[in-house]
Amino acid sequence: MVDHDGAAQVADITSGYVFDGPTLHLGAALVDGTLHTDAQVRLPLAMMNRHGLIAGATGTGKTVTLQVLAEQLSAQGVPVFLSDIKGDLTGLTSPGTASERLAKRTAGVGQDWTPTGFPVEFLTLGGDGDGIPVRATITSFGPLLLSRVMDLNETQESSLHLVFHYADKNGLELYNLADLRAAIGFLTSDEGKDALAELGGLSKATAGVILRELVTLEAQGMDAFFGEPEFDTADLLRTASDGRGIITSLELVTVQQKPRLFSTFLMWLLADLFAELPEVGDLDKPRLVFFLDEAHLLFTGSSKAFRESIQATVRLIRSKGVGIFFVTQTPKDIPGEVLGQLANRVQHALRAFTPDDAKALRATVSTFPMSPYDLEEVLTSAGIGEAVVTVMNERGAPSPVAWTRLRSPESTMGRAPEGTIPAVVASSPLLDRYSTPIDSHSAYEELTGRRPSPEARGPVSAGTTAPAPAPVPEERDAEARRIEEDILGVPSPPSRSDRSDRSDRPSTKDRRRGPDNNEMADLALKAAGVIGKELARGLFGTGRRKRRW
Known part of the structure; x- marks a missing residue:
């Protein structure tokens, strides 16, 4: 650590994370290696549409952080979309299990922990798995x-x-x-x-x-x-009967050999939401928060037109009330034009085993506001479930950098009990609409x-020939x-x-x-590199459909 007044730093963090509106609780701050329960680190709910980044090396707790955020968003009535590549987020449906170790950790970060399951829908691409089939024309x-x-x-x-x-x-x-x-x-x-x-x-x-x-x-x-029936992105915006936001989980365990398909499909969902949702400006809470796991797959080998379209989506969809969080290993996985639009940062530990790792570490540190922490040291020594955090406050300014011990999920960490997913899918109101x-x-x-x-056209009227x-x-x-x-x-x-x-x-x-969305025509032409306004098909060249909102 650099020399500084630890008490002043704790006070700065404590006051820097006090907000007027509702918040998501991330955890408690660490200063000089000591956990300060009173220095609570939070994220304003109204700022979730300013987008964010969850980064860190494999095994540092990114997925658990995503789970903690998804739970709190759901509890405050905000629908969530996330992609589950390893099946580790299926446990969101089931209450967690108490233990002495868990009780000690949650007490240390000031968390009033209660085992809770959350409303979840499970989707799969084209029915390749146990979830509800998702298709696109x-x-x-x-x-x-x-x-x-x-x-x-x-x-x-x-x-x-x-x-x-x-x-x-x-x-x-x-x-x-x-x-x-x-x-x-x-x-x-x-x-x-x-x-x-x-x-x-x-x-x-x-x-x-x-x-x-x-x-x-x-x-x-x-x-x-x-093919059809095509998935309607309006179904991502639903809430449960008790008012909690429904967490839609795209299960990708069986399609790991098709990374380009599922990463591109995620952008189709965002493009469709952008095309269909009305402008709402800044809200007290977002209409939907989108978590894009393995975000590097979006950009690896992508064309300039594709990257420009992602950049435009991130910049413009905020006014539609949608927040996007990219989940990846290092910030360098995200192009600078996109990274600059991610106001909320949760950076887990990084490794520095090679010269390239050391370079990536220095580049990551340079993206944070100035702070008393020696961030190179913190980011190579932080434990599992700890992260360096800075968020956008309600005035639009970055909060103080806080080395944070994060909260624990209230649902099951890891896979849900056997038979949970088939039971959830069988009871889903979406099953009849999309299964066949x-x-x-x-x-x-x-x-x-x-x-x-005749089946494709509907019933034949009397007096007509089929x-x-x-x-x-x-x-x-x-x-x-x-x-x-x-x-x-x-x-x-x-x-x-x-x-x-x-x-x-x-x-x-x-x-x-x-x-056609004439408002986006010029942008679509530039992104797609095509001549003629008649070729403009929206932000990603996607087709338009009648709104359900």
Whole structure:
């Protein structure tokens, strides 16, 4: 530690974390290695939409910190969204277990600990797991995010924008991978060459690359994610009957081999929220707080357009009442333009085993306000469950830096008891809405001359003739593979429908798309690097839907 008046520092921290409005309690401050229970470290609830960062080396307690914040937000009526990559947050549903060790720790930080379970919804991507299936249509996902998933270069991404533009202009709904393949196949066929000539810029070679990537997505099982019924982000904003905010947990244990898909999906959720939520300015408490775990996956290998879109989202979504917390190992995982917008910081211990580690440590220290602490020493010696904290106070200024021993969760730390998740899912009001996939009339049917089935269109009125049935999934996939083979010149691999049965499709739901968001058109054009206002599809190039708020 540097020389300083410890008593004055304790007084400075104590007064610096007293706020007028409701707060989240983080823990008690450590000064000169001594825990000061009276020096409580808090975070103003109204400042949660100023975003934040939870960082630290593996095993230092980031996930537990996230759990503590999620519990308190829920208790104060704020819905929470979080991604659970290892399954360690499923314990939020169950009350914690008291112990002598826990009682000693909670008393030391001034915590009145009560075992409590919280209202949780469990989601999984495309039903790949025990949670409620989450899907997104190709149209809604948009070309920028889809290019990110498929790892397309800028030329290929621009070509994909043209395909989406053609589909929009001609009223072709792109719900699933087969629809997008059919659109590409049509544009590169003899029948569609005139339309292709009007668009320009889409060669057969580029189309072949995109189709190969689509085949790869299907082989990885991602065709189950793209389609209907599409998840409505309004369902993230719900509260329980007792007024507590519902914690929506996206379970990602089974999709760890698809990091780019789930990181991109998280940005789709944010982009959709941005497009749909009304402006509300500063509120007494946020409408939703979003925790993005493994945040480095968002930026690794990402294009400039993608990073610019994330930066714009973080900057602008605050006025919609949404807070975003990035959870990662070191602040250097986050681009400077984004990091500069994260006002609330919870920095767990860092390691300094290598020259690169030492450089990262110094860079982290430089991002904190001046303080009497020797932060390089603190950040390499802090124990598990301790962190260096600074937050934005109610006047918009940073609070004093506080080495903090953090509170303990009141729910179970780690996995929930066996059978908890299936029971929670079975009782969820979302299950009936999202459990069964839908196959609506879309680009595939339009471009192949098919007609939707009566089930897809709804009941047939008296005196009318029922339309011809749509192709069964196997026939549909065979047609899509034929298109690929015509363009690629090689046989495409078997689809998932050839490997497993699919359930019958129920009737379609009403579409929720609305007019384009003109307010964001210029920003979308800049971010996507596309010419022409007609290509602007929102902040991330995502499609629009009718608001439910």
